[in-house]
Amino acid sequence: MLAIKTKNLTKKYGDKTVVNNLNLSVNEGEMYALLGVNGAGKSTTIKMLSCLIRPTSGDAEILSNSITTESTKVKQIISVSPQETSVAPNLTVKENLEFIAGVFGFSKAQAKEKTQQILADFDMQEIANSRAKTLSGGWQRRLSIAMALISEPKVIFLDEPTLGLDVLARRELWKQIEKLKGKITIILTTHYLEEAEALSDRIGIMAHGVLKAQGTATKLKELAKTDDFEEAFVRIAGGEV
């Protein structure tokens, strides 16, 4: 079954077309990476799919629910971990998780139970009572993803989840993201090509608001006639292919 299907999804700001007739499909349980240089339209695509902004034209279905006419249903089954770390700074790790669970409608008892579970899944028991603002960047990102998962979404959008993290923190987060593979549908946007190559089942490359190509990393390298994924990305995004 398809988790996401976009139909000529388009977003314009005035005369500028940021996303242009996007047609992509993501299978249920798949990890799909959306790659592109700055201004390619990745974040705008994520914002449309997560009902944060309305498309100018076109539509998309998240597990058969339209983002334009059934946004309330869509919001119940998706979750977003935004580009910037978005945690409540004066709340503890535990309180942040319980807060998000409560906002998504779980009872107090359920929220507590889910929090304990996710604290264990993300190895965060030791920092459970630390205030979020005291955590390192890597731990804050981990918390941010955990907050996105506590509502038990069917589809999760990870917008630049490792941006600004050092190599060790990034690798640690990769491990956490890899654990999710197959369990839920994950849409990942990233600037790090090796991240997309290592984590994703399929990759879509966007440039100037258009989906230039999509497929597995191997398929994209074949398409660009190179063994190097970075080179493949440059050729596809640069319009040489």
Place this chain on the structure above:
Amino acid sequence: MRTLVFAKRNAKEIMRDIFTLIFGILFPLVLLVLLSAINAGIPEQAGMKLFDIENLVPGISVFGLSFIALFTATIVSKDRCTSFILRLFTSPLKASQYIIGYTLPLIPLSIVQTIVCYAASFAFGLKWTPDVLLAIVVNIPVAVFFIATGLLCGTIFNDKAVGGVCGALLTNLSAWLSGTWFDLELVGGAFEKIADMLPFVHAVDAGRYALSGEYSKIMPELYWVIGYALVITVIAVIVFNNKMKQDK
């Protein structure tokens, strides 16, 4: 339920900020102590009644509430300026739930602040009468006015600008134009007229009339405050809803 969860989060964010304690509780108390000390040094023959405790405490309590606007504006603008609000926008929370969730924790905080202010005044000679309770109740619409002002400022300005607008401008306006620190009639002219058209002096006078038992004079003063509170609340809700759609 969701609204309460959001309100609880906001209450924790505000209460765990050290500036809430410093500006919300301690600063008004320090002013109360200082001005009472000054008043003690003024000879009775001077006929200076402005800093007598029953005139002073309604003014200080209203001045203290101006910081509530700062707290409201700060949390709203911080949420807006970080991705935190984006995360919440993808949740099932509705626009009205945001507004109620931001407002709800600040009402009890305002009441506690006023109670602390009046309770401290007993140490400086304020006599207990049931009118003290009435004066505290009179401050509730004043609190609503300041919360709505904070919501509006937090929606319009970024987290750095709210410090200037609410932290400096609004607190100074509410101090100078309230008749707490000096008698506005002594300045007279345009200054007095402007002050009279704003809610601050009416808020303080309503508290003073409540304390002195001049009940019939309370509502005419309070109408000004309620009017401003209603208008600013409506504007804040409209601007909040519009701005949130734009921020998306």
